[in-house]
Amino acid sequence: MSEQGRRRPSKPYRRPQKDPVRALAFEALRAVDERDAYANLVLPPLLKKAREKDGFDARDAALATELVYGTLRRQGTYDAIVAACVDRPLREVDPPVLDVLALGAHQLLGTRIPTHAAVSASVELARVVLGDGRAKFVNAVLRRVAQHDLDGWLEKVAPPYDEDPEDHLAVVHAHPRWIVSALWDALGGGRAGIEDLLEADNERPEVTLVARPGRATPDELLDVLDEGSGQPGRWSPYAVRLPEGGEPGALDAVREGRAGVQDEGSQLVAIALADAPLDGPDTRWLDGCAGPGGKAALLAALAARRGAALLAAEKQPHRARLVQRALAGNPGPYEVITADGTRPPWRPGSFDRVLVDVPCSGLGALRRRPEARWRRRPEDLDGFAPLQRALLAEALKAVRVGGVVGYATCSPHLAETRAVVDDVLKGRGGAQDVQAEWIDARPLMPGVPALGEGPDVQLWPHLHGTDAMYLALLRRTA
Numbered sequence: 001m002s003e004q005g006r007r008r009p010s011k012p013y014r015r016p017q018k019d020p021v022r023a024l025a026f027e028a029l030r031a032v033d034e035r036d037a038y039a040n041l042v043l044p045p046l047l048k049k050a051r052e053k054d055g056f057d058a059r060d061a062a063l064a065t066e067l068v069y070g071t072l073r074r075q076g077t078y079d080a081i082v083a084a085c086v087d088r089p090l091r092e093v094d095p096p097v098l099d100v101l102a103l104g105a106h107q108l109l110g111t112r113i114p115t116h117a118a119v120s121a122s123v124e125l126a127r128v129v130l131g132d133g134r135a136k137f138v139n140a141v142l143r144r145v146a147q148h149d150l151d152g153w154l155e156k157v158a159p160p161y162d163e164d165p166e167d168h169l170a171v172v173h174a175h176p177r178w179i180v181s182a183l184w185d186a187l188g189g190g191r192a193g194i195e196d197l198l199e200a201d202n203e204r205p206e207v208t209l210v211a212r213p214g215r216a217t218p219d220e221l222l223d224v225l226d227e228g229s230g231q232p233g234r235w236s237p238y239a240v241r242l243p244e245g246g247e248p249g250a251l252d253a254v255r256e257g258r259a260g261v262q263d264e265g266s267q268l269v270a271i272a273l274a275d276a277p278l279d280g281p282d283t284r285w286l287d288g289c290a291g292p293g294g295k296a297a298l299l300a301a302l303a304a305r306r307g308a309a310l311l312a313a314e315k316q317p318h319r320a321r322l323v324q325r326a327l328a329g330n331p332g333p334y335e336v337i338t339a340d341g342t343r344p345p346w347r348p349g350s351f352d353r354v355l356v357d358v359p360c361s362g363l364g365a366l367r368r369r370p371e372a373r374w375r376r377r378p379e380d381l382d383g384f385a386p387l388q389r390a391l392l393a394e395a396l397k398a399v400r401v402g403g404v405v406g407y408a409t410c411s412p413h414l415a416e417t418r419a420v421v422d423d424v425l426k427g428r429g430g431a432q433d434v435q436a437e438w439i440d441a442r443p444l445m446p447g448v449p450a451l452g453e454g455p456d457v458q459l460w461p462h463l464h465g466t467d468a469m470y471l472a473l474l475r476r477t478a
Helices: 020-035 039-053 058-073 075-083 095-110 115-129 132-145 150-157 165-173 177-187 191-201 218-224 264-275 294-305 317-327 380-398 418-425
Strands: 208-211 239-241 259-261 284-287 309-314 334-338 351-357 399-409 436-439 470-476
Touching: 020 039, 020 058, 020 095, 020 115, 039 058, 058 075, 058 095, 075 095, 075 132, 075 150, 075 165, 095 115, 095 132, 095 150, 115 132, 150 165, 165 177, 165 191, 177 191, 208 218, 208 264, 208 294, 218 239, 259 294, 264 294, 264 351, 264 399, 264 470, 284 294, 294 309, 294 317, 294 334, 294 351, 309 317, 317 334, 351 380, 380 399, 380 418, 418 470
Parallel strands: 284 309, 284 351, 309 334, 351 399
Antiparallel strands: 208 239, 208 259, 399 470, 436 470
């Protein structure tokens, strides 16, 4: 028989089959990588389009969401594992290929999807979005990844804790080393506390609503949710926790602006400022960094109950429009303006209460924006530092003598919290002609445990189930 006669017939070419769920997840990851987009902004419109075009149901949406967020949260860990399975540095692997590999690694190591299904689905995705050649590479790498479970891989790729604690935690819990170090410094304590915090950062946060006082009540929100599916907030009297997969937009109160989505830590910050003891008039309140409007809406509702008026200022016009939308329908007087809090248009001493929730690194919201941990750099804090000090200094000038200022950040990094307040109080932040004293913020969060030694407050995901919000309350004395 001739050589040609012995040759096995080749398999007919099979057109790759598109999996809409995994294709959507890949598209979202590419947007995050290529455009520096945030998954929480990219994913909803993609899911909406998929419902209309591909007939996505709730299970499809849930799987796509898990693939996107799970892959982003564990990206550093998966990169370390994939690096052990390829014969070249990761920087030499094309980013789209890395995204498919990370999606596959998450299905293999972070979900209950069977191994054969995770590999075959990932290879099929690679055929669709990368081509047959690179799909073979994806197949080979993922088969190596599938040889161990997550714990087995961590034993291989993470350095021992005793030799390098920070690098061990960085690989095991998928945080950059510098963030592990910064969080550990802010938290203090031993290994258990930091591991609990890092684990909490990798959990999917529940959705929390705020019933805006005078416009809605928690009982109203609970009544319209399926029986037993919603729960009262842990700490805020206005909070309601939605069940997993709950759709806030399905509630009339949310669509009408009488309630909104707001982390309970954010609610506590606004409530504490509103409840801080005050001598003299209490009629004019200021939110000096109001975008996107969650705290401003709660403050406006609280102010209205006392006959006070809120001025909400936001530097960015598009964010000012979000604030205007959040405050629409508030029963009390309010005004939204586009203004820079470091060069304010208001006169000094104009307000009784002032909140500045300053721009920051966002390290306190890594549960909600998992890609931020890989995007931020230590030098970013140097860029925020002058702005944070200037905003707090101007806030102290804006409040009258005897009035109260709340300085808040969604970051526990010491360079963005206590260091900023200490500098401004010592006259190093541009408020040399203003004097102020600390107010103990802890009694203004009644029932909330583990608030530290004070007088400021740091909330934590693993201790309070909130974002890692920081609050310092200051009273102007001269």
